[in-house]
Amino acid sequence: MKRLICVLVMLSMMVMGVCGMAEAAVQSTANGDVLYQVALLQSLVQGYFDGIITVGELKAHGDTGIGTFEGVNGEMIVLDGVVYQAVSDGSIVIPSDEETVPFSNVTFFDVDETLTLSGIADMAALQDAMNSVVNRLGANCFYMVKIEGSFDSLKVRSEYKQEKPYRALDVALAEDQTEFDYEGIRGTMVGLYCPDYMSALNSSGWHFHFISEDRTRGGHVLQVSVGEAEAAFDMTDGFEMILSRENVFQGMELAKDVNEAIHRAETATVGNND
């Protein structure tokens, strides 16, 4: 009898142990430390602007992030579970869940580290400050960040929705980019840091989008100086990507080096497309 009880106790301990492991695995996913990516920046830059998943589906994979919409119809900002669309006139609309997405990165945000920013003169200085945290915690993980506060000056861009046949993104933006300058504006920059090795699937380093505190203005950040702001970092060690099975996508040469076009698409201002 004693032996039977002993075996039962051991069995129940084993079952509990297995359950404990399963619980831990579920918890790690529930913590959301997975960066979810729709397609490649390389497919977007080469002109694949067709939506691959819906906004509704995207929201199931994250509450914070950046991206764009079918036809590159504006810049996407995902914040606190809401998907915002900064359209060509710089204003914000809330897209329906049926709207589709050709490129995006989202994650479920949790704060791993914070940094106070004060008197940051330009984009290079902002990236240096943000890199001090990334380099300390580990530059080979992904980071989703939220920078909330006051911005002394800010230049953001959006673009006109493209019609088929689609051009390469940098070519389309050279004609159809719209830019907006703000001074003393409050709001949140949502940013993504990708490690150097991601340069074949996305762009390495930082990519920021902005939305104003009153949620009326926003876009892809070209230039910035930060007054006072708090940056929150979500260190992310998982990666998941969804691709299109569609023929045009499958026919694309996605290993082609388009880094110069990506650089132009991310940084060029009107009348300065180099």
Ligand SMILES: [Zn+2]
């Ligand atoms: Zn962008």
